[in-house]
């Protein structure tokens with residue numbers, strides 16, 4: 706029975722893992738009752754994934770309406786994008802892409818990735834750096850010929866090296 710540390714005067718939403726000041730009672734987005742981060746896991750247990758997530762989220766990225774920043778082919782890809790965003794402190798939400806919200810696609814269908822409006826700029830930077838195609842039309846396609854050229858050059862270098870090593874072995 707250790708007393709609550711006073712530095713932990715924050716509450717966390719069990720739905721979206723967003724942090725809120727202790728004066729709040731409900732998550733403005735999910736309308737879930739907020740809990741102490743400690744309540745999500747036992748006192749002496751290592752932090753739960755949800756707690757770890759909640760600690761990474763930066764408060765300045767939690768304001769505003771959700772905005773779609775990316776599109777994922779499936780749940781796994783969507784969760785990968787979410788983890789990239791979370792590393793920069795941006796909380797995100799998944800939504801089944803429109804037209805795919807039928808039972809056949811519940812597990813496998815494409816997902817929209819949404820972030821709060823205040824996190825959109827950071828999210829787009831993260832996604833661009835990670836070369837994940839976003840909704841920005843100019844972000845995709847432009848660098849494709851360059852990447853293709855780089856690939857061809859790499860293949861050429863590898864072939865040249867192999868040929869060179871080959872001549873060394875023969876001699």
Ligand SMILES: [Zn+2]
Pocket residue numbers: 718719720721722723732733734735736737
């Ligand atoms: Zn919430």
